Amino acid sequence: MATKSLTLYIDGAARGNPGPAGIGVVILDQEEMVLAEVAAYIGETTNNVAEYRALLRGLEEAR
Structure with a gap:
């Protein structure tokens, strides 16, 4: 069985602590082609x- 490797870039940030927050996710395949992108507001x-x-979220998207 061949294995497929992915690269997962993630970031989460909040303005204030706590404060309004968001997340970002980018998933790349072995050729560095973008497979998925996520940008989401997640509340306070x-x-x-x-x-x-x-x-x-990145791990869920990579499934």
């Missing part, structure tokens, strides 16, 4: 929660 939260939520 901390910067650490935003980073964690970005990671979770």
